[in-house]
Amino acid sequence: MEKNWTSYFQQQLPEIIEELRTYVEMETPTHNKQAVDRLGSLIAERFRQLGCRVESLPQEQYGNQLRMEYGDGDEQILILGHFDTVKEVGTLAVEPCREENGRLYGPGTYDMKAGIVFSYFALRAMMEHNLSPKNKLVFFWNTDEEIGSVSSEMLIREEAKRSKYALVLEPAAGDGSLKTSRKGGGDFILKVTGRAAHAGNDHAKGVNAIAELAHHVLAIQSFTNYEAGTTLSVGTITGGSASNVVPDFAMTEIDVRIQSREESERITRLMSQLTPVHPEAKLFVEGGITKPPMERTAGTEKLFLHAQEQARLESFELTEQGVGGTSDGNFAADAGTPTLDGLGPVGDGAHASHEHIVIDAIPGRIAVMLRMFLTLS
Numbered sequence: 001m002e003k004n005w006t007s008y009f010q011q012q013l014p015e016i017i018e019e020l021r022t023y024v025e026m027e028t029p030t031h032n033k034q035a036v037d038r039l040g041s042l043i044a045e046r047f048r049q050l051g052c053r054v055e056s057l058p059q060e061q062y063g064n065q066l067r068m069e070y071g072d073g074d075e076q077i078l079i080l081g082h083f084d085t086v087k088e089v090g091t092l093a094v095e096p097c098r099e100e101n102g103r104l105y106g107p108g109t110y111d112m113k114a115g116i117v118f119s120y121f122a123l124r125a126m127m128e129h130n131l132s133p134k135n136k137l138v139f140f141w142n143t144d145e146e147i148g149s150v151s152s153e154m155l156i157r158e159e160a161k162r163s164k165y166a167l168v169l170e171p172a173a174g175d176g177s178l179k180t181s182r183k184g185g186g187d188f189i190l191k192v193t194g195r196a197a198h199a200g201n202d203h204a205k206g207v208n209a210i211a212e213l214a215h216h217v218l219a220i221q222s223f224t225n226y227e228a229g230t231t232l233s234v235g236t237i238t239g240g241s242a243s244n245v246v247p248d249f250a251m252t253e254i255d256v257r258i259q260s261r262e263e264s265e266r267i268t269r270l271m272s273q274l275t276p277v278h279p280e281a282k283l284f285v286e287g288g289i290t291k292p293p294m295e296r297t298a299g300t301e302k303l304f305l306h307a308q309e310q311a312r313l314e315s316f317e318l319t320e321q322g323v324g325g326t327s328d329g330n331f332a333a334d335a336g337t338p339t340l341d342g343l344g345p346v347g348d349g350a351h352a353s354h355e356h357i358v359i360d361a362i363p364g365r366i367a368v369m370l371r372m373f374l375t376l377s
């Protein structure tokens with residue numbers, strides 16, 4: 001392992017960028033199955049050429065999920081990524097894939113087509129050098145991560161349960177840090193019904209749903225506990241029809257983020273225990289916490305230290321960070337599998353028009369990925 005893989009991949013940089021450009025120029029919004037499947041077929045073909053055993057798992061509504069195996073070994077390491085994006089077909093016309101100031105811009109470059117392309121070049125280097133991983137590598141590329149992995153969550157959980165570790169090739173944090181914890185979260189909806197009445201003639205007969213909701217808005221906000229990493233944000237509020245009508249309906253949508261299982265349970269309990277202040281008002285709580293938190297376990301720490309060691313062999317320093325946003329790493333971690341996230345590109349602007357990756361950082365990231373694939377046991 002004396003080889004400096006960074007300089008090896010440095011030489012391949014033009015080819016790596018070209019390959020990524022091919023991926024990016026095939027737009028893949030989650031809801032466009034046909035478009036997503038087109039790139040899926042290309043990815044399947046590419047990895048098959050490297051000797052991967054590729055399985056396409058058919059989906060009716062979203063793009064087919066891809067599961068691919070590389071190498072042998074009794075135990076498996078799961079590598080997660082997605083190739084759907086949030087941008088509609090046609091975005092490329094206004095946000096073309098382009099190189100500028102040492103960055104490669106384009107929808108899906110950072111989140112997260114680069115991660116998949118990096119793994120391809122890592123595998124290819126392995127093949128060209130006759131190196132084999134200590135464990136079987138199982139790649140799972142899904143197609144609906146951007147909408148919460150509705151059709152792939154169970155598949156990811158099952159695959160994670162079978163795996164010794166999970167590596168997520170989502171982008172790194174802004175400074176290149178790997179992601180060792182992620183908050184979990186979800187959305188609650190609180191609907192309130194009251195009784196309509198004429199605001200002038202029958203004020204006393206009405207049950208004002210907005211007034212009722214107001215009590216709960218403040219209560220819900222107060223469930224926030226910054227120290228525990230828990231936030232609740234009342235994000236929208238609607239209700240009523242006209243100023244002279246006592247409103248019989250009001251509702252609010254609430255964004256929830258939590259950092260631990262206990263907090264997830266606490267919030268779920270508190271939300272279910274909301275009771276009407278006005279005896280004739282009714283409350284309906286919908287939604288809930290759908291993404292479990294990815295906690296920084298001892299297993300995660302061990303994985304991170306291993307990655308850090310691999311980076312040192314390539315003469316650079318890797319750091320770690322806990323982040324607020326979620327990924328499929330949350331599901332893998334919730335299945336009990338030590339999970340390390342953010343192994344993909346360095347860059348910025350996920351889901352935004354300035355989405356890009358830093359070209360200089362590419363060789364080092366692939367080098368660490370390759371070393372992880374080879375040495376994790």
Ligand SMILES: [Zn+2]
Pocket residue numbers: 082111112145170327
């Ligand atoms: Zn992503």
